Amino acid sequence: MVYQKLEQLKTNLRELNRIVVAFSGGVDSTFLLKVAVDTLGPERVLAITADSETYPSHELEEAKELAKRIGVKHQVIETSELAIPGYAENDLNRCYFCKKGLFEEVYPIMNKLGYENIVYGLIADDNSEYRPGAKAAKEYNVRGPLEEVEFYKEEIRELSKEFGLPTWDKPSFACLSSRIAYGERITQEKLNKVEKSELYLKGLGIRQMRVRTHEEIARIEVEPADMELVLRHHDEITKTIQSYGYKFVTLDLSGYKSGSMNKVLNL
Known part of the structure; x- marks a missing residue:
């Protein structure tokens, strides 16, 4: 079944002809970019990565390396989500x-360079989650080829491993703003605190985590297997994360869960 989806994906990409891939360097967009280049050839694909306040610098460097490895033209554009009306x-x-702000930046580039369509890494799993960015994609006629053929994350990881992509087991990632509780204004200072805290925890050997921000509280989410490590180093972790500007540091016993901030939404 997974190979049937792959063949259908290739067919759909051929119909799109010359494409721009909104490329974050995550599991899904990397897989999409790889298949696009293999199917259309590097001359008909352009990867665009938005460098903004919500995108960690180490992720940008990884995206650059991945694009180079895949052998595709890669353009990094400077954007600012905090300057978009309504975002902060x-x-x-x-x-x-x-997403609306991103597509408004990418469309002129697509038209200027002679590309015909924009695609991004929406997947079938996203249909069960709250994804308002998908609304913006529909408004701008941006396609999600992976979702269109019902590719799920585990299938993408499986094929990414087969293709030799280093992202096959990369932890899931979302923009830094997703760590800040809804209704709490997003600022550069808060984004910096989150990025520093997560980089520090990553340095302790924790691969999948979130540092959720609730005003002065840092709520750490890790997978259950990593909770013992956090508790063992609780004093050091508390002092370090407090030094970044939080007053309280907590461990969420429910563990890591993608999109956990959405629990407060009555949708």
């Missing part, structure tokens, strides 16, 4: 404003 207020439409 951080209501439930935050991701809509983000």
Whole structure:
């Protein structure tokens, strides 16, 4: 079944002809970029990565290396989500404003360079989650080829491993703003605190985590297997994360869960 999906994906990409891939360097967009280049050839694909306040610098460097490895033209554009009207207020439409702003930046580049379509890494799993960015994609006629053929994350990881992509087991990632509780204004200072805290925890050997921000509280989410490590180093972790500007540091016993901030939304 997974190979049937792959063949259908290739067919759909051929119909799109010359494409721009919104490329974050994550599991899904890397797989999409790889298949696009293999199917269309590098001359008909352009990867664009948005460098902004919500995108960690180490992720940008990884994206550059991945694009080089895949052998595709890669353009990094400077953007600012915090400058987009409505974004910093951080209501439930935050991701809509983000994607809308991104596509407005990418469309002129696509038209200028002679590409015909924009695609991004939406997948079938996203249909069961709150994804307001998908609304912006529909408004701008941006396609999600992986979702269209019902590719799921585990299938993408499986094929990514087969293709030799180093992202096959990369932890899931979302923009830094997703760590800040809805209704709490997003600022550069808060984004910096989150990035520093997560880089520090990563340095302890924790691969999958989130540092959720609730005003002065840092709520750490890790997978159950890593909780013992956090507790063993609780004093050091508390002092370090407090030094970044938090007053309280907590461990969420529910463990890591993608999109956990959405629990407060009554949708």
